[in-house]
Amino acid sequence: MTEKRLPNLVIAGVVKGGTTSLYSYLCEHPDVCCSTVKETCYFSMYRYGQIDSRYENAAVPFDQFQDYFCHCRQEKYVMEATPGYFEGGADVANSIKKTLGKDTKVLIILRDPVDRLVSFWKYKKSMVELDDYLSLEGYIQQCQAMPYECLIKQENDRYWGIEGGYYANYLTDWFEVFGDSLKVSFFDDLKADSKAFLEETCQWLELDTTFIETLDFTIQNKSIRYKNARMQKLALYINSRAEKFWRSHQKIKSIFREVYYTLNGQTYEDSVNEETLSRIRAIYRPHNQRLAKHLNDYGYDSLPSWLQIE
Secondary structure, three states, rough: OOOOOOOOOEEEOOOOOOHHHEEEEEEEHEEEEEEEEEEHEEEEEEHHHOOOOOHHHOOOOHHHHOOOOOOOOOOEEEEEEOOOOOOOHHHHHHHHHHHHHHHHHHHEEHHHHHHHHHHHHHHHHHHOOOOOOOOHHHHHHHHHHHOOOHOOOOHHHHHHHHHEEEEEEHHHHHHHHHHHEEEEEEEEHHHHHHHHHHHHHHHHHOOOOOOHHOOOOOOOOOEEEEEOHHHHHHHHHHHHHHHHHHHOHHHHHHHHHHHHHHHHHOOOOOOOOOOHHHHHHHHHHHHHHHHHHOOOOOOOOOOOOHHOOO
């Protein structure tokens, strides 16, 4: 009987930072075997203090976690991507290292927290977790009104929009646990040149880069505004139940996705007030200054514009 393998490569953050795109690209590498679902969420229990709903019917959750990788054989890397791990800080990082081994590598993609907040707000509306007519200003008020002890609960994840951009609160923990086995990248670079971004990632992982020439660098996990909420809920349910199939048949998924966007999608026209954006930038400024210092301390000198703050 072939021994089941566990992941030795984890994309740990951040939510709405481009993790789905990176995961999808790396899955195409012949030396990378990806989990049958992108987000296994197994280590989320060390962030929230409770097992994720994926495992609520599992007799032994760890066995189910292993099953997500049962098809992996001799590939150099076995990979999963759960971007919500990042905010679990030291508890999650230590648990990953203890369970998966000291040679595990971790990738984290950071995005301008203002842009990430706007994307997160749209994403939660597309998931029918927020009222479709909720403005960004109204959403920010709801996030700020919730006490922190409530905000950190998993059931209130939809209000994590502002807190999710305080990267400096968590990054040092990950560096302390994983050291040189941790790579921090930036969404800015992924968006500007996906091919170069992937080449750099593969070089860090000591993977051959020739496969990149065959890739389709289409944006993954794009949030859409729906026309009909009931149809959107049904589509989300089907997508969740069939995730293993979609992961194995990406071309078929792309066709169905485009058809669905035509039937029930519409362009986002939510206007974002410049005054609101300025206020958000002011909220994040001191946190970004701390983050820039942390990154400089760990040898990251080439930082995106949103981290170049005097």
